[in-house]
Amino acid sequence: MLTSALFLAPSFFTFLLLSLYVRKVRKSAVSQRSAALSLLKIESDAHREKKFIGFFHPYCNAGGGGERVLWTAVALMQRTEPDVISVVYSGDTDATKEQIIAKVKARFDITLAPDTLHFVFLESRQLVEDRAWPRFTLLGQSLGSMYLAWEAMSKFVPDLYIDTMGYAFTFHVVAWLAGIPIGAYVHYPTISTDMLARVEARRTTYANSDAISSSTLLSRGKLMYYRLFMYHYALALRSSSFLMVNSSWTKNHVDAILAHSDPLLDFIHLPLTFIGGLTLSIVRALASSSPARAHAAPRRAAIVYPPCNTLALSQFSLDGRPSLLLSLAQFRPEKDHAAQIRMMAALLQRYPEHRQVVRLLLAGGVRNEGDSARVDDLKALADTLHVSITQDHVEFVVNAPYPRILELLGHASVGLNTMVDEHFGINVVEFMAAGVIPVVHASGGPLRDIVVPVDGLRTGFHAKDSESFAQAVHEVMVMSEEERRSIRARARQWATTTFSQEAFEKGWTQSGWSRWL
Template identity: 60%
Template sequence: MIYSLTFLLIVLLAYVRNLRDAHEDQRVKLFKTLGIEEPRKKKIVGFFHPYCNAGGGGERVLWAAVSFIQRTEPDVISVVYSGDKDATKEQIIAKVKSRFDITLSPDTLHFVFLDSREYVEDAKWPRFTLLGQSLGSMYLAWEAVSQLVPDLYIDTMGYAFTFFAVSWLTGVPIGAYVHYPTISTDMLARIQSRKTTHTNSDAIASSPILSRGKLLYYRIFMYHYAQALRHASFIMVNSSWTKNHVDSILAYSDPLLDALHMPLEVIILPLRLIFKYILPTVSANKIPRTTPKEALIVCPSCDTREMSKLPLEGRERMVISICQFRPEKDHPAQLRALSELLRNYPQYRAPFTGIDGGVKLVLIGGSRNDGDAARIEGLRQLAKDLDIEVHLMFALDQLTLAYPKFSHAQDHVEFAVNAPFPEMLTYLARASIGLNTMVDEHFGINVVEYMAAGLIPISHASGGPLHDIIVPYDGQPTGFHARDPASFAEAIYKALSLPKEEELALRQRARARAVEAFSEQAFEEGWKASGWRQWL
């Protein structure tokens, strides 16, 4: 047994040494690809973002950061580890411009395309999804750094377990931008209270034995998630809600698991010392590694300049929702809220004609894969079942989403799948209300976009929209909060029923709040304050 372990250790050390020694060859190949003739002063920042081409709020943060680095750090090469193999570098840059109006230079941007992204998809792990995705992310990180080792590794999508692999294999500094903790104390509380959610099925919630088993599983996962986060040298988060959770996770301890973990630590400690002091390190940085005690809030940027130019008056009786078609966004609640509104206030069942007449709900969002496409089809069927129907569905990016088109005078729902930035601006210029129904939305960049564009925001009373975004401005409200379809329906009715002067004042306050707090400049100042540059 001892001989086998010794042999495996020797093989592992040999592999890691070979990986680190290959670092210079990888750099030379990269600089040659980019046409860089004097690479000695260049540094490489690697962004781990397997879904960089998805077009959501998390992707906007990634590209805003890359754009900022390109404009302010000419000697830094941004490398994005992506699983979007179906798109070229030029196509991704073009989509970023179309979706976010962010301009990227191809000269200091490189992509490392990954083959194993399927291992971080929830469909791959129907059971023990959190564990499966986390182990899959470690494998994906190995695939990433085996192709190119950066000077600084930054995860911008939320795969903290990759920090184990990157730290052990490369020794480079690690940073993180956390949109949403993989697990939180709220999730533990929901399991303990046996509440049914999209992450806790009714079969488990209704069983005391299964609930206790899942609670233990979550405790163990939380313990190791905290260990992973402590590998980072700096952590940025997108809201006070996320900061509170991440800070509590960084300080998390479990006496029982600590005791069980102690023998393993005795075995691992010599291995850590070997990795730290014997193997060649890729990074020349001599700054002592420190575990962050707390996270820094760096709110995502929003293109408030363009959106704040949109007119505040003459808005149509249109409610829009801008978010990816993911289960946690809870689009069914939006359809049920519309159904509730039409049932309680039948005057809104009139044909939609714009400023007067009936109400229309437009669902705008990105579809990433077959799972999202199936959800869209399910939402279309739900709209039919609720007797609110579907007016129009169209897909601008994915030919696989060539849905049939529907047109009827009494239809009140419209889908805009993968709509580009100019199309989204058109909806923002016309609509009266912006809707967000996700529970514990970590930030809510869509809510910021609503407010900057002059819409009246209505969000779930939790997370970032409650604590950071839809908050009083000059002591006056900037929008509405709700908790279920019935209260969302009432909030929509209140927003549509406001006297003209009060409505205009509310839109003005919401816009002022968004422009002042969530501008591109504020994001860049926060990114700079994180201290990321010192780790190069």
């Protein structure tokens, strides 16, 4: 009896301390909301009518396709839900609210109303950056995101939490601290069966170094690590109330993850799952007199294609395009800009007739020092392969404003996307709407959803390596102007009818988020 009491006492006090802390966080929500409404200059007698939706997007000022999704959703809610305040959890502490709103207008031509938009700035964003975790990066970033979510909930508790960047492990923290419904727009699964297959097959990629793929022992160890991570990632996704995804490729993976089971890991985790569930129930019961809101875990994700400003882009002429190859993507490692430079070198080596006329322009956003260093490395690679700007072959445009991006899309002839398993590819849609013929990697969203045949006729080209990309570009360059115009017209028609901003807004509205308010 004494031994049991000594064992249970620490557990009881742990539960008590946790419940007190959770109660404190939830009680602070009242003062946080009052402060936010005062800052937004909303009259006090309207406080009860307002609902707060928290968007977890630590890189909201990055200017990429994911940010277009975020700001289009926020702008939609501002137009259609006057009693909803959008709260954006941002790690962009070097920018003000006014500067972020101005950049959204300049980059995406999206107008945001400041009076129903509140920012909560987070100080710990470095914990989710890959450079902070040179080893076990997936695990480190996921743990870092949980700490960032704790900081977010400590500063502001909304009525509904929506993750729009892919940090599913934050769901556990939000559920525990805030006890509110959780949703997500998933651009790319943190881990997928494809990633497990590559490790198991011992294929070298940017996420699976040669040192690991060449070692049987290290490959088996990484495979077990991935299995464990996949198991817990599935648990995190199942804790949400609703899920939206950006493509059929992402949907297939997310649906498979939601249904994922591992009998061995289920058996190992059974005691931990029981203890964790019991602990959470006790903490919730002690932290609040009202029960936590129940929800049924989503069995399937809903496809909501990302928005693209196809209407404006479709105004460009389909004729008279110079021999300009355009890459439009943030300078992140998975975008594989190096493959585009190698493609350029292969193209000029195999088809020297293009040397005086074809030029590659790499335009994209830089988020941090890591991205800046990556640009420097790419410039060095271009010098090494003798296709640098000094030879008038490869040029870089970093953090260009939206008018400059429009100018490039209106002049380019071919658009490149070399990312393997690109989850969707807003840039590819922009290419097609603008009349730029896409040459994309034969995988992911560009293969399955975007660059697809229309009435049995092509809307672009697919490739898998530098040589096949070079061959595809050459085919575009040597075909007749009539053939090029036919492809451009078909691609534009497909893009503007399937991936418009209106289609995204309709999908977002029908996703079911509003019933959780």
